[in-house]
Amino acid sequence: MSRGETRGGYTTVSANDVLLSVTGLEGGYDQVQILWGVDLEVSAGEMVAIIGSNGAGKTTFLKTISGVVPSRAGTIVFDGIALEGATAKEIVERGISHVPEGRRLFGPMNIEENLLMGGYARGLKDHELAADLERVYGIFPILKERRKQLAGSMSGGEQQMCAIARGLMARPRLLLIDELSLGLAPRLVEQLCANLVEINREGVAILVVEQDVLTALDLAERGYVFESGRIAMSGTSDELIANQEVKRTYLGI
């Protein structure tokens, strides 16, 4: 697999190279199996959406990719290297960042400290961290304004920005985002989508779980529909939006 040039500080792979390839993935918690053989691909620099109803296994899928939940069967190949059995730390170091559902910021830390935690796994020198901070502040200027504010005291939208920025601090090549718009006002969702497009343009591939199907398919080039731990459908966003099944189940049309 060829490594591409560095753009805007993020190492990118030339287009159409498969960055993440998941086949037959099974996983779950203790006695409960949630994922029953998921196949999914994300190309370098691509933006892909996962949609599906509650309990379809979307969150578990992301957690299995990032190593928080162990996989039981199947393969996860990232940039040509198998990730099954790798620890969460190793996976972050390889270039996958997970922005968890509900943001999960560290409330008593201020914004800047939260962001620094994002660069944690890489063990960087201070001046490297400072450069990365400036880069994410460039994308989210409001975070710079409020950098000394406690994360717990911000609005939901600002917290989501902080969570995404924290994910970016790990210099990922693939950003996993769980429930981008949950509980946020439409205007903020628009703003966040614009931010994601900007991040994506810098070469970071994004796999986003989003309950609002229109937002998801508007944002992403391709999408996967999860149902009961399996992929029920996949295709380009246009194909999915035009699909009768998707219309009936998720859009109520």
Add this chain to the structure above:
Amino acid sequence: MFPIWTKNQWLALWLGIAVLVAIPQFTDNDGTRMWMDILMYMILAMSWNFIGGLTGYPSFATAAFFGLGAYTTAILMNHGAPFLVAMPLGGVVGATVALLLGILILRLRGHYFAIATYGAAEGLRELAENLEITGAADGINLPQIEGTVDYFTQYFYYSMLAVAVLTVLTVYWVTRHRLGYGLVAIRENEDAAGMLGVVATKYKIVAFMLSAIFPAMAGGVYAYRAAFVEPIDVFDVLFSIEAIVMALLGGVGTIVGPLLGAFFLELINDFLWSHFLEFHTAFLGLIMVLVVIFTPRGVMALVQEVRKKGGLRALGGILLANTQRFKV
């Protein structure tokens, strides 16, 4: 990159140390003894704060490490080791036991962890009561220090002060280091911390070892001063509980909180001890209840809130508001 202490905090630290160094010159031996007790509880409370405050794992093992340090010092000194070798080795033993114990029980969370640490402390006490090397329930004597009463008092005061300064410097180092931020991240959300690449198991074990090493050294000073150790005394669960109460009183997870908590509670303790011997533990319980009801996040948080809401006039309102969080 992580924020360091401000100049004022540094200044306060060195000023505090300077005052403590000078204290024996300004008070009698009894006063120096009381300050030594305050220092000891500061060590216990600050140490508990590593695992209980920063990391959010409520440990009752302080007494276990205190006792381990006391016994290690006693046994080594009876075999001819000088105090200044035996006491630090007590710290090493405490940290080693914390390492092994941590591997076993740090996968437990919340109440289960608390119970396991309490069990470990009680288990060690039982061991000490039954092993030959610890003199069983009779305890063991240590060599007596020689010299005048002044020398005796100041020797132990300065030994305790040395351990306390070491503890404060470690607190300083940890809170400005990645380690401290990793611990707070674990407390706030262990899963999210893991996603960012914080290896929680490793961090928790380090925090547990930090919570062990200084109480063990303090136990060594305590043992040499008493020239006698017995299980029921040095493995007393009150050491664990007082450390927790002091940290709670001052402010859990803060830097200065445990110091203030230890200072005030030990002052109160000393007063009650000398005036109401019978009731002194009952008062301790009362204070605990009042703290939890009126200022569950500690005095430090209370001070901050009073400042934010405009002075002492707001105090009553804040205290009342705090009690409301228990209403269902």
